[in-house]
Amino acid sequence: MFPRFIPPVISAIILLFIPSGGLLAQKAVPVLESIFPGGGQAGQSVDISITGEELEGATGLIFATEKHGFTIETEALPSVTSPESPNRFRIKIPAGAKAGRYGVHVRCAQGLSSPRGFVVGTKPEVIESGINSMKDRAMQISVETIVNGRTEESASDFYQIDLEAGEKIRLSCTSEALTSRLSASLTLYGPDGSELDRDRDNSDRDAMVACSAPSSGRYFIQVSDFTFRGGPEYTYRLEVSRGPQVLFMYPPAGESGKTTTHVVYGRNLPGSDPARRIRLGNRLLDVVEAQVSIDSLEKFTDSTQIRQSMIPTGAYQLQDGANASNPIPLGVSTAPMVLETETGPGGDSQSVQVPCEVQGRFDQTRDLDRYRFEAKKGDELWIEAFAQRIGTTVDATLLIERMIRDPEAGESLQPSGSADDLSDDTGERRFPLPCGDAALPFTAPEDGTYRVTIMNLAGRGGIDQVYRLAIKTPTPGFELV
Incomplete structure (x- = not known):
């Protein structure tokens, strides 16, 4: 049983060791919850807004790019709502910046914030219109463009794109690289309103679709969170590209020091035989073979999950003339x-x-x-x-x-x-x-x-x-x- 009376001397000693903020008080930790847009084109300036907790006294953004040989400069922009806590910054991405995903922190009064992902790209980038939540208000975009967007609760974002018959495109909706909360759902519709392809919420929470345009006309793209959540933290990057889409390969690794034969599965693969197509779920996949020297591949750096990033992999891309497929990881085997x-x-x-x-x-x-x-x-x-x-x-x-x-x-x-x-x-x-x-x-x-x-x-x-x-x-x- 605890005593009811504590001598004054002991009381003074106890009080001496109690911090002024309370016995369990801890220093507040700055948390960066969202950054928008989540990427930018090399050689361009981008105005960025941030949200988070304990970000008072923010003076700039710090990008983890120096080991890659370049620096992204930042300056704080005036904030009308809270002058002492800027939430808008202008960044300058150098023209020679290497494309890829980089961590970004906010430098503020309490120290550095938790990180978020930011992607440096090579294609022109635009920001969604914000009024494209209905098909009849779909935002017009073009091939070889990246759209930075974010979903609203119980809503979708719509885009429209004009294609010629036979034009081959692939679309990717990236969420994981941005450390976004979005679980992407992506649907492509033809000029007649029919659904051509759909993908959602894969293991990395991204989505990819592809098509060879069956006719000339206007095609529509629908982006949403899988459960229709939304808000500042539900950001994405929608990339529209020409060229093949590689989904996976077998075997999933190559032996170091050797050239190995791999079966490549995907969409719009050059040299594929329609008779060899294989159905996987609701999709017909093209199948081709490729000879790959694993040692000739650059290191795959697009891993967004920690467990995956700890496995040595090379970045494989399938060429189709001047167009290359999306990079996918091909494992490196050091044993026979x-x-x-x-x-x-x-x-x-x-x-x-x-x-x-x-x-x-x-x-x-x-x-x-x-x-x-x-x-x-x-x-x-x-x-x-x-x-x-x-x-x-x-x-x-x-x-x-x-x-x-x-x-x-x-x-x-x-x-x-x-x-x-x-x-x-x-x-x-x-x-x-x-x-x-x-x-x-x-x-x-x-x-x-x-x-x-x-x-x-x-x-x-x-x-x-x-x-x-x-x-x-x-x-x-x-x-x-």
Whole structure:
């Protein structure tokens, strides 16, 4: 029981150690919640508005661009509503600025704010009209343009574009790169009002559509949040480009030091054979093959999720004359690559030699793949599945078993380890790390043959349900993100 009376001397000592703002008072942390527009063209000046908390005394914006060899200059613009807390800035992007996504902070009285994403582009950029929430008020735009917009609650944004018959375009609505709250929904309509393509709320919360214009005329584009939310924090960049759209590749990685053959899946792919098209959901995808030297690719820098950015990848683009596709990440395998040999759920395991990296795919519903390898007692291995970190929806789980062969009793399996989701959440909300991939350290308890079974807990199968499975000696390392 606590005493009812505290001697005056003790009371004075207690009060001496209580901060003036209260026992639990903490210094306010500046939070940058939105920046609009979320990008700008190299060589141009852009007026930007910001919203957030504890941004009093803001004097400028700081862009993380210096290590890339350029600096974005900023100046505060007068604020009518709050002169002591400017929320508008003019920035100057140098003509030689490298295109890409960069972090931006607000410099204010309490220090630097939390970051947001800002994209430097090479195409002309415009800002949505703000009155384009109905189809009959659709904003006119053109190909090879980027529109900076933001959605309002319970509303969509409409755009119109004139195309010639046979003109091939792709549209991307980017949200994740801006650290926006928008879960993008993107729909393309033909001149007759028919829906030509639709995409929504992918694993990165972006959306992409494409078409080869069936006739000359005016086409309409609808952008919204998937659940029709809106406000200053629901920003997006709508890019309209010519050229092919690449969705994914198989195998999803290339071996360092080698040229490998990959199957490319997408829309408007040059040289594609209509007879080889494959249906995925409501889309018919073109299929072509490409020879790729992974070492010749530039590093993929468009990753917006921390887990993905920690995996070495090259940026692959498919050329169609003067036009290039959107860049997509192609993994870099430092171990000998092995392609999965499909055996089906009841089939035998595929023999692999350690170290290796298997490139696999769940072709059918409730598919599972098995691989066996030899190990000596005490051998230490790192067994890891890459799926959601390479952009697929596979929810991988691993099971390790020792295969015991007895001349009389036959073959039996002894469980030796298992793994499910990577649940490390040390980054908390600002730097979320959990994902549905699986990994585990493994030490062979005896000489013998071991089997790895990889399954998709989501149960789905199809051409896009791909994964990478690494079985190799563990090596220490770290990655700064």
